[in-house]
Amino acid sequence: MNGNMVATWHNFFLLLALLISILASYTMFNFIGNLKRTNGTFRQFWLTGGAFVFGVGLWAKHFVMMLANNIPLNFTWIMPVALMFIIFFSLMAFVMLSLHGIFKYRLLFGSSILAFGIAIMNFFSILGPKMDILSINMGLLIVSLVVLFVGTFFSFILSESGYEHRKLVSSMLLGSTTVAMQLIGRRALHIEYSDTTFVTWDSLSHDINVLGLIIAIGALLILMSTLVTWYIDKHLNQMDERYRLLVENSLDTIAILKGDRWGFVNAAGLRMFEAETASELIGKSIYNIMPDKDRGAVKERLHNLVFAGSGKPIEQEWSTLKGKILYTEIVETMTTLDNEPAVQVIIRDISERKKNEELLINSEKLYVAGQLAAGIAHEIRNPLTSLKGFLQLIASGRKNNNSYYDIMNAELDRIEDIVSELLMLSKPQVYELTYQDMRVMMRDTVTLLETQAILHNIAIEAEYGTDPLWIYGVENQVKQVFINVIKNAIEAMTDGGAISIKLSRESDGVFVRIRDEGPGIDEEQLAKIGQPFYTTKEKGTGLGLMVSYKIVDNHQGKIVVMSELGKGTSFEIMLPFRYPEAAIRKSS
Secondary structure, three states, X not given: OOHHHHHHHXXXXXXXHHHHHHHHHHHHHHXXXXXXXXXXXXXXXXXXXXXXXXXXXXXXXXXXXXXXXXXXXOOOOHHHHHHHHHHHHHHHHHHHHOOOOOOOOHHHHHHHHHHHHHHXXXXXXXXXXXXXXXXXXXXXXXXXXXXXXXXXXXHHHHHOOOOOOHHHHHHHHHHHHHHHHHHHHHHOEEEEEOOOOOEOHHXXXXXXXXXXXXXXXXHHHHHHHHHHHHHHHHHHHHHHHHHHHHHHOOOOEEEEEEOOEEEEEOHHHHHHOOOOOHHHOEOOEHHHHOOHHHHHHHHHHHHHHHHHOEOOOEEEEEEXXXXXXXXXXXXXXXXXXXXXXXXXXXXXXXXXXXXXXHHHHHHHHHHHHHHHHHHHHHHHHHHHHHHHHHHHXXXXXXXXXXXXXXXXXXXXXXXXXXXXXXXXXXXXOOOOOEEEEHHHHHHHHHHHHHHHHHHOOEEEEEEOXXXXXXXXXXXXXXXXXXXXXXXXXXXXXXXXXXXXXXXXXXXXXXXXXXXOOOOOXXXXXXXXXXXXXXXXXXXXXXXXXXXXXXXXXXXOOEEEEEEEOOOEEEEEEEEEOOOOHHHHHHHO
């Protein structure tokens, strides 16, 4: 063959091998660069995809280089085994390189593994076939290995730098290194093969179709992988940019915690915590600006977050770097930062909302206190007016009438009743809580009121059930609730009738349903039930049901009232079911 033609093809194959190596390296850097963005299934995709593309690229480059140097090609089991070697060692190297913050010398070991894999593939393909003569120039061989290791190591260092075009420059360095290593390594070996069935440039040139097929397949694989990674990388960059703008322009604090330290805080967070620069927070413990009383709970919550994955919005108190108290609402979610587990937090300042809520609560308290004071003044003023009038009559020396004293005593009793019921609404006092069977308390209440019901031509029909209905509470207070409700029912049924009482257990609650056949209550009146001094009875104080609501609330229960005009009213009282501890110990 013409010498100029051979030289031309030699240069062409050499440039083609260099291009394939650079493209494969660039695609690989794109793949492993995306490891920082994702985890789980996508992480495995980037690892295996990068190893496969890089392995196939270097494998194709290797055989194109052999053609460039007119080295025999052996189309046997050696070729696929060489491919498996480079893919396997590439994958191991990329796994090592992905251990950010876990392994200190990951770059050194990762580049060493990759360089070892490239060298194994190169020399295995050359030394695998049967040989008659082999001589090695150890100096050149060592130089080729040193060039390979140094170039690989510095290409990975450069790929993780902040240089704008780091991927392209790293790819050119790694691609050139692998080509240089193969050129130097080939000069270090002198081989004469015993098998003459190999394919060389001279034989391959007779079948240009086979040559074109080999080159096309290798180039197509690398080109397609490069285009795919470029497309994915472009979209991921767009997503990163949108996310960055969202984070930076957010009115809420968005931060990432590495352990108990700030790893990232957006601009809103710096403003919230009154930090002049990010360095005042980044790397510092979150507990420095958190109340001591919350530290234990926060540590436990962050520990549990590893298993839960995310948490519900909760309120958290902070202090700024200048000592100002902040009330916030915080949402915590697991994420990654530099390939390490981290916690992403979104913090919303609710100090103004808390202030408004406090003002609203205080305003509501004043409103309720005003209503209560007006009711007390109205209810007590009437008997006091009577007492004052009778005292004036007595002081004037008019004829003394013993009925005056009876009326005065009755008015004083009325004042005493009002004061006693008001005391029930004060702070909860210390009572003896015991386990009680609701059926027993209801039977006692029905026995107490049965005579009064009969006098009003009313029948009390009660269903107590067969199983004990245990509650944990104050016996006299719970009985007082039953008495208040049943007495109201009796007084409402002026034409007689029946009061039905049914006790039952549903899930973790004990329900008492008391229904009368009175005239019923309209919606407007029903909405006011339980308010102080609101009553539909002529001589009522309006405090009975208010006290009942308070008692039930103190027992962690609730009262639901339903009524229908002309058909009657139903009271549903629910208290938590509490099985006696003594019975639990006895059964166990």
